[in-house]
Amino acid sequence: MVTFGERRNGFSFPDGENVDLFVLSDCLSEVAEACASWITRRFGKTGIEITRFGSLTGEDKIREALDEASRTGAVVLHCFLSGEYRRLVKETCLGQGTDEYDAFSPVLTGLETAAGQGPKEDRALLHPMDREYFRRVRAVEYTIAADDGGNPSILKEADVVIVGISRTGKSPLCMYLAHRGIMAANVPLVPGIEPPPQLFRIPRTRIVGLTRSPVSLGEIRTRRMSMMGLPPEESLYVRSEEIMREIDYASGIMENLGIVIFDVTKRAIEETAHEILALLAGATERHSFHGGAK
Known part of the structure; x- marks a missing residue:
């Protein structure tokens, strides 16, 4: 059972049913949380319960959170600077049948195309x-x-x-x-x-x-x-x-x-x-x- 998540912003469906949204991030917790908050505002009448997993800097912790998402049927929203972590989330969710949404890759892809080069993957840059x-x-x-x-x-x-x-x-x-x-x-x-x-x-x-x-x-x-x-x-x-x-x-x-x-x-x-x-x-x-x- 994941113990490092933070439960917040619970809303109830009229029939009492909820949608679980797991927000995973490394040093971009604020960005991920902003995305999640925007979602709850857009679907204010829907039951969305957010569980936040911030500062995930190891594969074991990421897998633990994803296993919990699979067990509970949660949707995963992730925001990782590390391409390695993004790939891990996508591959794991695909194998588990978990819906996942990458909040960061579209931006990186667009910038990579415009700049003609990819982002730096130096781990030392991930946690200033x-x-x-x-x-x-x-x-x-x-x-x-x-x-x-x-x-x-x-x-x-x-x-x-x-x-x-x-x-x-x-x-x-x-x-x-x-x-x-x-x-x-x-x-x-x-x-x-x-x-x-x-x-x-x-x-x-x-x-x-x-x-x-x-x-x-x-x-x-x-x-x-x-x-x-x-x-x-x-x-x-x-x-x-x-x-x-x-x-x-x-x-x-x-x-x-x-x-x-x-x-x-x-x-x-x-x-x-x-x-x-x-x-x-x-x-x-x-x-x-x-x-x-x-």
């Missing part, structure tokens, strides 16, 4: 999305572990380390970068607390500083405390003199490090992230970027 997915997962896991100065011992593994005082947007920026595969750590700069020594061993090209205007910081911190149910007016955290003290302290450290400093007062996270990505790629000169008044 899988590799990218796992790279992002690893980056997110690292960024969570290295958030807010946590685990200084792993700072050396970071693609970039973001430093700044509280409420400059370090954590959301790091998470944005992580979802693009960048292992991003952040270290808070707090007066009276020495930054971890590991920070000063990181190459300066991999450290970025954030700053924000005192007025903006005061507003953000006040909203934060109100959301937490705390009285802002009684907290040193939101007072302008304390904010200025923190800014001066952080600026001194960042200037001593000789790192790029982004003023994020009027910057969207996406804008700063793209600048950092360019910086990491060596496409931006080392200087301070100012997106708003300090």
